[in-house]
Amino acid sequence: xxxxxxxxxxxxxxxxxxxxxxxxxxxxxxxxxxxxxxxxxxxxxxxxxxxxxxxxxxxxxxxxxxxxxxxxxxxxxxxxxxxxxxxxxxxxxxxxxxxxxxxxxxxxxxxxxxxxxxxxxxxxxxxxxxxxxxxxxxxxxxxxxxxxxxxxxxxxxxxxxxxxxxxxxxxxxxxxxxxxxxxxxxxxxxxxxxxxxxxxxxxxxxxxxxxxxxxxxxxxxxxxxxxxxxxxxxxxxxxxxxxxxxxxxxxxxxxxxxxxxxxxxxxxxxxxxxxxxxxxxxxxxxxxxxxxxxxxxxxxxxxxxxxxxxxxxxxxxxxxxxxxxxxxxxxxxxxx
Amino acid sequence: xxxxxxxxxxxxxxxxxxxxxxxxxxxxxxxxxxxxxxxxxxxxxxxxxxxxxxxxxxxxxxxxxxxxxxxxxxxxxxxxxxxxxxxxxxxxxxxxxxxxxxxxxxxxxxxxxxxxxxxxxxxxxxxxxxxxxxxxxxxxxxxxxxxxxxxxxxxxxxxxxxxxxxxxxxxxxxxxxxxxxxxxxxxxxxxxxxxxxxxxxxxxxxxxxxxxxxxxxxxxxxxxxxxxxxxxxxxxxxxxxxxxxxxxxxxxxxxxxxxxxxxxxxxxxxxxxxxxxxxxxx
Amino acid sequence: xxxxxxxxxxxxxxxxxxxxxxxxxxxxxxxxxxxxxxxxxxxxxxxxxxxxxxxxxxxxxxxxxxxxxxxxxxxxxxxxxxxxxxxxxxxxxxxxxxxxxxxxxxxxxxxxxxxxxxxxxxxxxxxxxxxxxxxxxxxxxxxxxxxxxxxxxxxxxxxxxxxxxxxxxxxxxxxxxxxxxxxxxxxxxxxxxxxxxxxxxxxxxxxxxxxxxxxxxxxxxxxxxxxxxxxxxxxxxxxxxxxxxxxxxxxxxxxxxxxxxxxxxxxxxxxxxxxxxxxxxxxxxxxxxxxxxxxxxx
Numbered sequence: 064x065x066x067x068x069x070x071x072x073x074x075x076x077x078x079x080x081x082x083x084x085x086x087x088x089x090x091x092x093x094x095x096x097x098x099x100x101x102x103x104x105x106x107x108x109x110x111x112x113x114x115x116x117x118x119x120x121x122x123x124x125x126x127x128x129x130x131x132x133x134x135x136x137x138x139x140x141x142x143x144x145x146x147x148x149x150x151x152x153x154x155x156x157x158x159x160x161x162x163x164x165x166x167x168x169x170x171x172x173x174x175x176x177x178x179x180x181x182x183x184x185x186x187x188x189x190x191x192x193x194x195x196x197x198x199x200x201x202x203x204x205x206x207x208x209x210x211x212x213x214x215x216x217x218x219x220x221x222x223x224x225x226x227x228x229x230x231x232x233x234x235x236x237x238x239x240x241x242x243x244x245x246x247x248x249x250x251x252x253x254x255x256x257x258x259x260x261x262x263x264x265x266x267x268x269x270x271x272x273x274x275x276x277x278x279x280x281x282x283x284x285x286x287x288x289x290x291x292x293x294x295x296x297x298x299x300x301x302x303x304x305x306x307x308x309x310x311x312x313x314x315x316x317x318x319x320x321x322x323x324x325x326x327x328x329x330x331x332x333x334x335x336x337x338x339x340x341x342x343x344x345x346x347x348x349x350x351x352x353x354x355x356x357x358x359x360x361x362x363x364x365x366x367x368x369x370x371x372x373x374x375x376x377x378x379x380x381x382x383x384x385x386x387x388x389x390x391x392x393x394x395x396x397x398x399x
Numbered sequence: 400x401x402x403x404x405x406x407x408x409x410x411x412x413x414x415x416x417x418x419x420x421x422x423x424x425x426x427x428x429x430x431x432x433x434x435x436x437x438x439x440x441x442x443x444x445x446x447x448x449x450x451x452x453x454x455x456x457x458x459x460x461x462x463x464x465x466x467x468x469x470x471x472x473x474x475x476x477x478x479x480x481x482x483x484x485x486x487x488x489x490x491x492x493x494x495x496x497x498x499x500x501x502x503x504x505x506x507x508x509x510x511x512x513x514x515x516x517x518x519x520x521x522x523x524x525x526x527x528x529x530x531x532x533x534x535x536x537x538x539x540x541x542x543x544x545x546x547x548x549x550x551x552x553x554x555x556x557x558x559x560x561x562x563x564x565x566x567x568x569x570x571x572x573x574x575x576x577x578x579x580x581x582x583x584x585x586x587x588x589x590x591x592x593x594x595x596x597x598x599x600x601x602x603x604x605x606x607x608x609x610x611x612x613x614x615x616x617x618x619x620x621x622x623x624x625x626x627x628x629x630x631x632x633x634x635x636x637x638x639x640x641x642x643x644x645x646x647x648x649x650x651x652x653x654x655x656x657x658x659x660x661x662x663x664x665x666x667x668x669x670x671x672x673x674x675x676x677x678x679x680x681x
Numbered sequence: 682x683x684x685x686x687x688x689x690x691x692x693x694x695x696x697x698x699x700x701x702x703x704x705x706x707x708x709x710x711x712x713x714x715x716x717x718x719x720x721x722x723x724x725x726x727x728x729x730x731x732x733x734x735x736x737x738x739x740x741x742x743x744x745x746x747x748x749x750x751x752x753x754x755x756x757x758x759x760x761x762x763x764x765x766x767x768x769x770x771x772x773x774x775x776x777x778x779x780x781x782x783x784x785x786x787x788x789x790x791x792x793x794x795x796x797x798x799x800x801x802x803x804x805x806x807x808x809x810x811x812x813x814x815x816x817x818x819x820x821x822x823x824x825x826x827x828x829x830x831x832x833x834x835x836x837x838x839x840x841x842x843x844x845x846x847x848x849x850x851x852x853x854x855x856x857x858x859x860x861x862x863x864x865x866x867x868x869x870x871x872x873x874x875x876x877x878x879x880x881x882x883x884x885x886x887x888x889x890x891x892x893x894x895x896x897x898x899x900x901x902x903x904x905x906x907x908x909x910x911x912x913x914x915x916x917x918x919x920x921x922x923x924x925x926x927x928x929x930x931x932x933x934x935x936x937x938x939x940x941x942x943x944x945x946x947x948x949x950x951x952x953x954x955x956x957x958x959x960x961x962x963x964x965x966x967x968x969x970x971x972x973x974x975x976x977x978x979x
Contacts, residue, residue: 085622087533089615089935099454099618106619115617115627123936126943131531146938214824221911223728223936245729249938252727257826257922258911260640260932267642272804272826287642410870417763420756424842425776428783434794483690490687503691506698512961513701514900516927517950520934521701524708544701547694577683605787608902608927612935632789636903639793647797654793658786665785669778 086356089117090124090137091225092261093280094161094343097378098137101371105363112359118261122223122249128155128346134356136346139225140249141325153348156398157324158364158391161372162313162381164304165229165339166291168284169276170269171196172211178292179204179301182237182330182338185294188215188276189234190241191255196274204295211274218268218277221258223250229341230278233329237338278339281305282379296338297330304337309381312340317384324391342383350399357398364395432658439655442648447656452618452629458645462653464620468535468628469604472614475539475624476546476603481596483543484550488592491551492558493580511548518544519609527613533627538614542606546599553595557588594672601664605657607632631657702954709948711940720948726913726929728937733945735952737915741923742953744830745905746898748919749837754891756838757845758880761887764846765853766875777850784843792907795836800827800908803835808920823918828910831919836904841894848893848968852886853879889967896960900953902927926953 095118102114119127121138128136129150141157167180184200187193193200197210220227228249235242245251257272259265265277266287281304284291293303302308312331320326330338347364351357368391372382383391450461487507491500522541527533561584569579585592614628616637621628631653638650712720712733723734760780764773804827815821856879864874880887910922911932926949937943 085617085619085626087627096454102618103454113619113622115619117616117627120936122938126936126938129938130528132527132533216824216826221932223933223938248729250728250933250936252725252729252913256912257828258913258932260911263641263643267640270642271801274824283642406870406873410872413872413876414763414767417759417767420759421763421768421776424756424760424783424846425779427839427842428779428786431783431786431790431794434798435790438797483693486687487691487694490684490691494684494687495691499688500691503695506695508961508965509958510694510698510701512896512900512957514902514927514950514953514957516900516902516930517701517705517954520708520930520947520950521704523934524704525700544697551691551694580683601785605785605789607787607789608931611931632787632903635789635793636907639789639796640907650793654790658790661785661787662782665782 084353084355085113085115086135086359087115087117087133088124088135088137088345089119089127089133090346091121091139091343092118092263093121093139093163093165093224093226093341094137094380095262096282096286097161097374097380100374100378101363101367104371104374105366108366109359109362112363114359114363120220120222120249120261121225121228124346126223128348134351135348135360137344138346139341139343140228141327141344142346153350155346156349156394157344158347158394159324159342159344159383159387160367161375162309162340162342162383163379164281164309164312164337165226165233165278165341166281166284166304167276167294168266168269168279168289168291170273170289171276172213172273173209174211175290176208177290177303178208179295180292181295182234186234186238186241189217189219189254189256190238190244191217194255213274216272216275217253217256218259218265218272218275219253219256220250220261220265222260222264224261225249225341225343226262226278226280227251229329229339232327233339236330281309285379294338296336297332298334298336300334302335302337304339306376306379306381308335308337309340310384312336312338313342313381313384313387316342317386320387320390324387324394347398349397361395361398365392368392435651435655435658439651439653442652443655447649447652451620452634452649460645460649462629462631462634462649464617465629465631465634465653466656468614468617468621469631471535471621471624471628472538472542472610472630473600473604475535476542477596477600478543479540480543480546480550480599484547484595484599485554485592487547488551488554488558489580489585491555493576493584507548507551510544513544515545515606515608516611519612522609523612530625532625533613533615534625535614535621535628536624538610538628538630541609541613542603545603545606545609549599549602550592550595553598554588554592557591557595558584560591561587590671590674594668597664597668597671601661601668604664605632605661607636705947705951705954709944709951712944712948715941716945720945721952724915728939728942731939731941733941735926735949737913738924738926738929738949739952740915741830741833741909742899742925742927742956744923745833745837745909745925746895748830748834749841749898750891750895752835752838753841753845753894757842757890757894758849758887760842761846761849761853762875762880765850766871766879773850777847780843780846783839784847788840788901788903791836791840792904795832795904795908799835800832803827803832811920819917820919823916823920825920826910826922828908829920829922830909830916832908833905833923833925834919836908837898837901840901840904841898844894844897845887845890848890849883849887852883852890852968855886856882885967885970889964889970892960892964892967896957896964899960900927900957902931906931926950 098116124136124138127133197212231247235247259268262279262283266279266283269275269277293301295301311333312328316328368388375382446461449463453460518541522537526537569583610633617627617629635650635653638646724736725732725734808825811821864878906928912922
């Protein structure tokens with residue numbers, strides 16, 4: 064009886080469903096908003112191509128690509144040599160897609176103005192050595208702001224995250240104590256704090272927990288109308304993440320981009336460079352046996368490097384430097 | 400106060416206290432329903448049932464693919480779980496000696512007690528990795544493992560309740576054992592067996608953990624059973640922990656729909672069971 | 682013929698369970714080889730240096746489950762006593778029916794409710810109150826996050842009520858009437874007869890229900906993951922965020938890069954499986970002991 068109903072609804076669903084294959088990808092939550100928009104738009108333009116992207120964290124993208132359970136991965140942390148070697152069936156090619164910035168987003172009672180942070184204060188907060196909002200070091204950098212005497216609640220990622228890698232990479236560069244105690248990776252042994260799943264999870268935690276601070280990709284703070292602070296960069300200027308500051312951070316790298324596109328641009332030189340900027344990469348196998356999938360993915364990459372780049376600024380990311388785009392178009396040919 | 404009065408006082412106090420505890424625990428079900436209805440009823444609209452989920456921040460999306468996806472995964476688990484539970488239950492009730500049935504019952508109870516997340520790990524290692532795909536198959540398989548012990552136990556229990564006179568009568572008339580089971584014993588126990596099936600479905604309909612690494616999720620319709628698919632419980636989870644208000648709204652709606660379905664299945668099972676008595680008296 | 686077909690299906694249950702244990706065993710190989718038994722008491726969970734230890738998760742699992750039982754056992758047994766001894770049959774059946782429906786509510790829905798209603802309540806009212814009144818104790822110190830051990834324990838206690846109430850009530854109902862009548866004939870009040878005669882008689886079944894509830898609580902995943910705070914250290918305070926075995930597997934399994942990391946997670950699954958297996962077996966024995974003792978139906 065119940066079986067009958069379910070059978071007929073399944074039949075109805077099957078007749079409605081299109082016949083072509085879906086291409087499955089998984090990985091970073093950092094670029095998920097723009098990836099999901101891209102795949103939606105690309106599907107509208109090419110109705111026979113459906114690319115299903117699941118944001119499960121950069122670590123997840125790398126893992127599932129290695130296991131072969133997805134057709135492509137995505138990560139904000141370039142794969143290490145060991146991880147690349149672990150995949151025997153193909154070589155994963157790194158395709159930078161956009162530039163983005165990771166911002167310190169906070170929810171402090173009574174504070175509506177923008178807070179200033181330095182590498183030293185951020186490392187202290189995330190190490191747990193600075194644990195009250197009215198700590199003298201925070202007050203020193205934010206004169207005139209009425210910081211409450213409340214405890215700081217730290218929010219970090221509970222899943223293996225490229226965003227975490229970028230954040231901890233930056234902290235390792237500006238704080239020897241952080242480098243020694245914790246280090247940089249997609250998943251680290253966080254000294255303090257609550258864990259949230261994905262960029263959305265951290266944003267959710269900060270939004271709902273008073274007097275908290277976390278790190279998220281810029282668009283997550285913007286979309287949720289959350290306050291985020293400015294950071295002191297290598298040149299000594301306090302900069303906030305935006306189109307210009309993130310683009311400037313990548314300016315130097317365009318010329319010196321390695322062949323395989325694996326590069327870190329945290330704490331970049333440049334007067335107004337945002338210090339926690341990063342490329343994010345799609346990880347595409349260099350051998351795709353299914354011809355239809357191969358065409359779909361290579362078409363998408365070409366589309367992404369041209370039409371797709373126009374979406375970046377509107378979604379609080381920055382488009383790739385032209386020199387990088389040119390190099391990537393050449394890499395597409397490597398996909399067999 | 401003399402001793403008797405004190406004892407009477409204690410008597411009344413404790414009895415009232417236990418009554419209070421009962422009131423508290425019984426009212427929780429209504430509290431749960433109340434919150435879900437309060438927060439979700441406005442969002443259970445046509446969009447919810449017919450549209451696909453939209454990218455975060457865009458309004459008007461729905462969970463159509465998740466509803467169908469849940470249906471598909473449940474159907475797969477029924478297709479695997481029902482034959483095993485039903486036929487296995489027949490074996491335990493009608494055939495078998497001492498040790499083999501005891502062993503099977505023990506492992507079925509063991510399987511019943513396995514935490515759902517561990518079932519997810521198992522399904523990932525034996526289906527997802529060799530298939531190189533997250534899929535509805537893997538999700539259905541994982542859920543079937545949770546359904547089997549319930550179906551097995553219900554089938555055995557209700558077959559045993561059928562009086563032996565029915566069996567003996569059929570055999571005396573010359574029917575084979577197989578025929579006896581199929582035409583006489585099973586029909587006599589069918590309500591109980593159906594109850595087991597419905598309860599099994601109700602149990603797995605809301606399970607999330609085993610689906611996390613088997614059917615994963617999908618923002619489109621799954622084009623075939625070997626593809627990842629959206630399901631209601633997983634959608635509730637991802638939407639609830641996100642920071643988007645619109646997604647929260649949809650999570651409440653999905654929660655309300657899911658709970659109503661699960662409760663309806665449970666009530667249906669009990670209703671079916673309550674009619675067993677009249678059938679058995681025949 | 683039917684014999685063989687049905688045997689095959691029945692045997693498949695046995696085979697699949699054996700396969701499950703086997704898969705858990707071999708996929709945890711790398712971690713077991715590297716850490717041995719010390720895995721059970723090491724506290725670090727560091728994917729960067731591949732150092733893994735299960736203690737924070739065993740601690741979190743045990744703490745939240747035991748705390749949950751601390752709340753649900755008195756409430757549940759009390760309600761069972763009321764339903765078995767005091768309430769008229771129709772009321773008792775109706776209430777038991779409603780309580781058993783609670784067992785059908787999916788874990789993710791408990792999680793949804795806990796996240797949006799329980800956690801804000803804890804963060805804004807309950808935890809600050811506990812800090813003000815009991816803050817001198819180490820168990821009630823630290824910031825009031827809302828999420829944490831306490832939130833997880835509270836939602837787990839709600840999820841365990843149905844098992845305790847349902848099975849305890851049946852154990853109490855199975856006590857022979859003569860026992861009650863004898864106590865009352867000797868001049869005991871209703872409560873005294875219940876508490877000093879009936880409950881002890883049924884205690885094996887009641888304890889069995891507690892073990893069963895504990896086994897369920899240990900394996901609960903979704904509701905706990907959503908409110909426990911996801912922190913991999915051990916904290917004394919109940920207000921602090923923590924982790925359970927099931928929650929960390931749910932969060933980190935799909936992304937564990939590297940063999941040791943993944944096998945450490947599978948090993949955690951093995952530990953959880955072993956724990957629930959032992960508890961379930963104990964529960965079965967205890968419940969069986971009561972039903973054969975007092976029942977007149979066999």
